[in-house]
Structure formats: structure tokens, C-alpha cells
Amino acid sequence: MRRFFVWSALAAVIGLAVAIGGFWAYHHFYARFQPVTVERNQKPIQDLLEQSSWISAGGGGEPLYIIGYRDSAAMQRYEREEVPKLRAAGVEARIILFARPDREGLAQSTAAERATVAELWLTRDWTLYQRWTATPVRNWTAAGIPAADGNLARGAVVEAGRNFIASLSEKLREEGLQTRYPLVIWRDREGFMKACACSDSRSWAFIRDDLDAPDRIDAPEIAPGDPAAPGVYPGDGSPETLPYPNLPAPADGSVPAPAPGTAPVAPRPATPPVPRKAPEPKQTEDTTFF
Template sequence: MRRFFVWSALAALLGLILAIGGFWAYQHFYARFQPVTVTQNQAAIQRLLDESSWLSAGGGGEPLYIIGYRDSAAMQRYEREEAPKLRAAGVEVRIVVFARADREGLAQSTAAERATVAELWLTRDWTLYQRWTATPSNNWTAAGIPAADGSLARTAVVDAGRAFAASLSENLAGAGLQTRYPLIIWRDREGYMKACACSDSRSWAFVRDDLDAPDRVEPPSVAADGVPAPMAYPGDGSPESLPYPTLPPIPPADGQAAPPPGAAPVPGNAPAPARRAAPQAPRKAPEAKRTEDTTFF
């Protein structure tokens, strides 16, 4: 009987360990990457999104918001890899950028970034946003854009973007979401608001599955059959071939007729080299001829 109780206790302990390990693995490898369903403060969150100066390439489908800052590597990768898939599913991708506030006396944004964020919030210029994100942040000088520092109006716009991000994080905290960027907010098929702190790429598949987005899309430069599209070249207007340079006429070889003017040379049939003249034999030295009073050569 004692042995039975010992083995029963060991089995119960082993089962408890397996249960704890399975729950930890589920939370660590799966559950923590899932989006959350927002059940609190939905009206306040929706009002913040509607009043923000979001940027979009158009589309007119169901909106999906990507919130983040310029130097976020995860946000740049999400826009580059996932946004085309979402657009292919008919989703309108809306992007909201803000300039991070100073932290412990250290600036987390540059003057050029603050100027660009203020300009984007005021104009919602999608072309400017594309030029900004296509340029390395160290090379972006915000040339031609009014500075935000020293301007009360533009500084207020930058502060409004920061207040928007802080209010959004505060309202999403009620759903148990720890804000990390990029922050993705959308509505599912039933109309429920979903949110994802998608700083880890393992979270992206849940967003695609919820919106029926494909796992991959063909790049624009590749045709549907996988053959790269032909490149167009200037010149004769033909996209199939390179423009051929204008060459001087080639003299005909012996026994061949001259090609007509403007005819292209035949590939693999190089013109025969011109025939060199045979060297002449050396002249014979003159012989001396003697007359009666003179010798001639």
C-alpha cells in the first residue's frame, strides 16, 4: 500500500509538472503573439484613430492602422513585407507616425524627424512619407520643410502626435495589451476591434489570418508566370531589345555585294579583312654603260 501511495504521488507530481510546462509553452510560443480583442474604451480608441492625421495610399477597403515611429526597425519591416499582402486582400492600410518624446533628458528624435512629422500631420502627403521612409534616417535633412523647433504651431502638432500615442496606449491597457511598436489596430469580420503589439514577426500571421490576406504576393517587377517583365530602353521605342548604335558603313570584301544603306550587320558574319598588296621585288641595280667619252648609270 505504501508503494502505491508513493507511485501515485510521483505520478501526480509528474502530471503537475507536465501541465505547468505545457501551459508555459503555450503562453510563451503561441498565446503571447495573438492579438487581443478590445472590449473596453472602443469608442475612445476609434475617436482617436479617426481624428489622427493618418496616411494612406488609398484603396477604400476596411481600414487597418499601423502606429509607430520612424526609427522602428520592426515597423519598417512590417510595412515592407506585410503591407502589400494586406492591400492584396482589399485592406486600406493607414499609417500614423509620431516623434517620440525625450526620455531621461535624452532626445529620441531629431529636428529633421520632428519637422517631417509636423508636415505629415498637417498635409497628409503620402508622397512625402514615401520619400522619407525610402531615405536612410541619417541622410534625411528635411530640406524644404519648415522646421518644427522654434515654431509654436508646428511644435504643438508634434506634441499632439505624442499625446495621441500616449492616450492610445492608456486606452489599450484595459485590454491587457502591453504597447510595443508597430501597434496594429483593425476590426475583424464580426466588427470586433482587434489590436496587436506586432514588434515580433511571429504575431504577423494572426493578422493575415484574421483578414484573409495571402501569405505572399509577387513583387511588382515579376509577372504572374514568374518571368521578369521586360525593361524598356530609350531609343527606337522597342522594349524587346537594346538600341543599336549608329555605325559607319563597312566596305565590302572582294567578291561580295555592298549591303543596302541602313541594314544591320548579320551576327556571326564578320567582314573579311582587306587584302594586303603583295610586296614588290627590289629593283635591279643599274648597269654601267660606257660611251666614248662618258660613263652612264
């Protein structure tokens, strides 16, 4: 009987350890990357998103909001790798940028960044956003853009962006979401609002599943002879549009390489050189020249 109790206690301890380990693995590798479903603050969050100055490349599909700041490497990677997949599913990506406030006396944004954020909030210029994100941060000077520092109106726009992100983060914390960037907010197929602190790429698959976006986009197949094929030059195939002209054969009879799309040039028959006439002597008073 004593041995039975010992083995029973050992089995209970092992079972408890397996259960704890399984729960930890589930949370660590899966559950913590799941988005949260917004239940209490759907309308306030939707109002905040619609009142903000988001920018978009267009498309008119189901909106998906991406919120972050310019220096966020995770946000840049999400835009580069995931947004094309979402667009392939008919989703319109709407981007909201803000300039981070100072933290413990240290500036987390530059004057050029604050000026550009203010300009984007005022103009919603997608071309400006593309130029900004295509330029390394250290090289971006915001040339031609009015400064936000020292400008009451533009400074207020920068501050409005910071107030927006503070209000949004507070309402998402009430839903159980810890703020990390990029913040991604969308509605699933049933119309429920969901939010994700998508700083880890392992959380991106949940968004694709909700929006029926592909896991990858294959490069389009290019038929041989297509103008986009490597080594093929645009044109209609006429001699004027070929990359190489039809040159005459060299005088020595060698055969040049034929131009692409043309028939080989037949070699010229070799001809013996014409002998030169010997010079006739010319004599002056004291010298004879040849």
C-alpha cells in the same frame, strides 16, 4: 499499499509538471503573440484613429492602422514585408507617425524628425513619407520643411501626436495590451476591433488570418521576350530600337557577332590586295628622290 501511495504521488507530481510545462509552452510560443479583442474602448479608440492625421497610399479597402515612430526597426520591417501582402488582400494600410517625447532628460527624436512629423500631420503627404523612409535617418535633414522647434503652431502639432499616442496606449492597456511598436489596429471579418503590439514577427500571422491575406506574394512570371525580362530591351523589335546596330563587316573578312534578333552576316570573300605602283625617280640638281 504504501507503494501504491508513493507511485500515485509520483504520478500526480509528473502530471502537474507536464501541465505546467504545457501551459508555459502554450503561452510562450503562441498565446503571447495573439492580438487582443477590444471590448470596452472600441468607440474611443475609433474616434482617436479617425481624428488623427494618418497617411496612406490609397486603395479604399478595409482600413488597418499602423502606429509607430520613424526609428522603429520593427515598424520598418512590418511595412516592408507585410504591408504588400495586406494590400494584395484589398486592405488599406494607414500609417500614423509620432515623435517620441524626451525621456529622463534625453531627447528621443531629432529636430528633423519633429519637423517632418509636423509636416506629415498637416499635409498628409504620402510622397514626403516615401522620401523620408527611403533616406537613412542620419542623412535626413528635412531640407525645405519648416522647423517645428520654436514654431508654436508646428510645435503644437508635434505635441498633439504625442498626446494621441498617450491616450491610445492608456486605452489599450485597459484592454490588456502592453504598448510596443508598431501598434496595429484593425477589424476582423466579424467586425470586432483587434489590436496587436507587433514588435515580434510571430504575431503577424494572426493579422493575415483575420484579413485573408496571403502568407507570401510570388514574383510575377515573365514570359520570354517580355520587355521586363532580364536581358530584353524595350522596343518594338525594329532596327531603330535594337540595342546594337548592324555594323558592316570588317575589311579583313572577319565576321562580327550578329545583333540580337537579326540573321547572321555572311563573311565577305577575301580579295587580294592591289599592288602599289613603284615610285618613279625624280632628280634635282644634286639629289635623286624616290
